[in-house]
Amino acid sequence: MRILLLTHSFNSLTQRLFGLLRQQGHDVSVELDIADVVTEEAVALFKPDLVLAPFLKRRIPESVWARTVCLVVHPGVPGDRGPSALDWMMMRGDAQWGVTVLQAAEEMDAGEVWAWEPFDVRPQATKSSLYRREVTQAAVVAVGRALARFVPGQLAPAAASGAQNDASRSGQWHALMPQSARRIDWARDTTPVVLRKIAAGDGFPGVLDVLWGQPCRLFDAHPASYAVMNPFAASLPGEVLARRGPALLKRTVDGAVWIGHVRPDDGTAARADGTSVLKLAATRVFATQVANLPELAAPLMRDDDEWDELRYREFGSEGARVGWLDFEFHNGAMSERQCMRLRDALRWVRTRPTQVLVLAGGQDFFSNGIHLHDIEAAQRVAGDSAADASWRNINAIDDAALEVLTLTDRITVAALHGNAGAGGCFLALAADVVWAHAGVVLNPHYKNMGNLYGSEYWTYSLPRRLGEAASLTLMQQRLPLSAPEAVANGVLDDCFGADGGAFSAQVLARCLTMAAAPDLAQRLETKQAQREHDEMQKSLATYRDEELTRIKRNFYGFDPSYHVARHHFVFRKPHAWTPRHLALHRELKPASTTPKPT
Known part of the structure; x- marks a missing residue:
């Protein structure tokens, strides 16, 4: 059927449904929810059988829903209403929730x-993580059931069957959660309570607090281990004790938490120039204040309860060992500092006696490439600029990709537990083998960021999989790829596992088999010979120089498109129109000339 996706933004859930519906053979177009008149025009142009709204912040106009079936995806159980469904649920500590x-x-x-689909609430999950994983998967199931009830030409659904027939309205109306409900009482709240409050506001709006006299919103919290906390046992609740990477260590009544990111809050919604204040690493925002705090570095190989952005483990017996490198960067964005940490970790991993190395990225995102918030923040640093910060960041991520490409004495596997975008996709493609689970969405292109050319050796890694012509086509189309689609066109080698947990177990099992395979030595010889042949044909240094020459024009050239697009992205400025690669109904040829499916 013909389906119009009406959405506030083209977020992860919308992208997942976009790919899935197209896979199922539906004719799908997208319209961003900008204004009622724009929505009405989109419906008139596309003439959809059904409008599906995965992510809205306001009502669909009656002029649309009274004439066309409009289905809204709500992240709550039947009967739950209001804009803070997940926030209230997490604050209550519910063990089960659902999508309607x-x-x-x-x-x-x-x-x-x-239709609706229940799910178990993952312990310690943040709101944004729950949304990207459990909520999205439940939405996929519920949308499938709802579409099965659609009757062409009718506004009412077909009768439900089984459990779906009993959509008892167990929920209730909840107003927008105020900051007063989120406030942390550092003198009373235990560590689990502090973590739950910050988790329930993760992504948006954060938890309002004060650090060094500066009001700010807290995000990205993690429990501190006993080993970290023990030396500070005499400290007072609320005291900032130490730092690690992006995070500050803050005392609670019964322990401590790491606060990874903050957004300064001056009490206004926006500045005079229309921008808000950026969310950044806590140690960057308070760089002066933390300068004298101890840096509590954590080793790559460490206990489960010790938090850090990177972690390395090994599995298997001697001679058939698998190394596993996690790099859990907030929202998948990789700053210059984080890229350098990953590069250094990869250099250290070379010294380990393993036969296979798994690059696992993060659970919610494998990687999304360079850190646009960090780059934007450079605009306000004396002696720095967004162009210079972009240049440093792209060179740093190229250094990390180079470590993967030149690691020829073992098999490298990129295991995508979460989505990947732009440079993060091509960091994954630097590996020999690239796998993902069925729920992963890839955006293997850069053009949406102001026609950015990109780097990360993509001009080498992508054509060796797809060929030159198919690579250029993929880079130009600017659309998300579901994992099954990516396997079909050669971007991924395989897709398996229903979710991240099942995927991890299968990745490890496959890699242990690979590490013990009798033909491993021959496979490595073939890999090394291919790398030497490729280097003789055209060196990696040449690929990098050519890419950087092109991308330097994006950073320093006369066309400001990249800087404008980045600025709009990081400050979440509302769209004035839907990009034409999404709004297929706004092509030059009117959609109404296409026969409507029967």
Whole structure:
């Protein structure tokens, strides 16, 4: 059928549904929810059988839902209503929640329930992580059930069957959660309570607090281990004790938490220039204040309860060992500092006696490439600029990719537990083998960021998989790829596992088999010979120089498109129109000339 996705933004859930619906053979187009008149125009142009709204912040106009079936995806159980569904659920500590697909009506979130799907709430998950994983997977199931009830030409659904027939409205209306409900009482709140409050506001809006007299919002919190906390046992609750990478160590009544990211808050929604204050690593925002705090570095190989951005483990017996490198960078963004840490970790990993190395990235994102927030922040640093910060960052991530490409004495496997975008995709493609699970979405292109050319050796890594022509086509189309689509066109080698947990177990099993395979030595000889042949044909240094020459024009040239696009992205400036590569109904040839599916 013809389906119009109406959404506030083209977020991870919308992208997952976009790929899935296209795989199922539906004709899918996207319209961003900008204004009622724009939505009405989109419906008139596309003439959809059904409008699906995965992520909205306001009502669909009656002029649309009264004439066309409009289904809204709500991250709550049947009957739950309001804009803070996940926030309230997490603050209550519910063990189970759900996703509901309901029909748009005059009252928001109050229409007829077409389908819903429950899920178990993962302990210690942040709101944004829960949304990207459990909520998204439940939404996929619920949307599938709802579409099965669609009757062409009718506004009402077909009768439900089984458990879906009992969509009892166990939820209730919840207003937008105020900061007063999130406030941390450092003199009373235990570590689990502090973590739950910050987790429930992760992504947006954060938890309002004060550090060194500066109001700010807290994000990205992790429990501190007993070993870290023990030397500070005499400290007071609320005291900032130490630092590690991006994070500050803050005392609680019964332990301590690491606070990874903060956003200064001056009490205004925006500055005079229309920008808000950026969310950045806590140690960057308070660089002066933390300068004299101890840096509590953690080894790459460490206990489970010790938090850091990178972690390395080994599995298997001698001579058939698998190394496993996690790099859990917040939202998948990799700053210059983080790229250098990854590069150094990869250099150290070379010294380990393993036959296979797994690059596992993070659980929510493998990587999204260079850190656009960090780059934007450089604009306000004396003697620095966004162009210079971009140049340093792209060279740092290239250094990390080079370590993977030149690691020829073992098999490298990129295991994508979460989504990957732009340079993060091509960092993965530097590995010999690239796997993902079925829920992963890739965006293997750069052009959406102001026609950015990109680097990370993509001009070498992508054509060796797809060929030159197919590589250029993929880079130009600017659309997300579901993992199954990526396998079909050769970007990925395989896709397996329903979720991250099942995927991890299967990746390890496959890699242990690979490490013990009798033909491993021959496989490594072939890999090394291919790398030597490729280097003779055209060196990696030449690929890098050519890419950097092109991308330098994006950073320093007369065309400001990259800088404008980055600025709009980091400050979440609302779209004035839907990009044409998404709004297929706004192509020059009117969609109404296409026969409507029967």
